[in-house]
Amino acid sequence: MIDVEVGRTPTGMRSFSMAYRSEFLRQWDAAIERGSRAKLLRENNLAYGTVHRWIAARDRGEWTASMRAAAEKPGRRMDSRERAELAQLRKENQQLRQKVEQAEAAQQILGKHSSSWST
Structure with missing residues (x-):
């Protein structure tokens, strides 16, 4: 072979x-x-x-x-294995970007509430 x-x-x-x-x-x-x-x-x-x-x-x-x-x-x-790996990495990257956006949104909401509590 x-x-x-x-x-x-x-x-x-x-x-x-x-x-x-x-x-x-x-x-x-x-x-x-x-x-x-x-x-x-x-x-x-x-x-x-x-x-x-x-x-x-x-x-x-x-x-x-x-x-x-x-x-x-x-x-x-690129061979097919490299193309598949690239597609997987792009997918993971997109998922991580979404998590960061969600975390930033949650931080903004919590930040606004915590600042209103301290006054």
């Missing part, structure tokens, strides 16, 4: 990084025993057509150009 995470597109489709594709094709090229490639496809839940497109792109040199473009591109994309 490959230890590189598989991401998801906004529509829920799987998105394979270049590291994943490279490692898979390395294993694919090394698979010489009968049935080993079919086993590799099953273990990674991939269709032969997908792998065939990766092989064709690699053979045409598209991967090298893609890797160069990615290296020159500033920043990096």
Whole structure:
């Protein structure tokens, strides 16, 4: 099995990084025993057509150009786990803001009542 995470597109489709594709094709090229490639496809839940497109792109040199473009591109994309964590943190942040607003409102109310008691 490959230890590189598989991401998801906004529509829920799987998105394979270049590291994943490279490692898979390395294993694919090394698979010489009968049935080993079919086993590799099953273990990674991939269709032969997908792998065939990766092989064709690699053979045409598209991967090298893609890797160069990615290296020159500033920043990096978030994977699905990072997007989920960001969404959770935003939700928690919003909840904490609401609690602070409630606490400030309660403090104002109590502050007004306590000042009227002291006079």
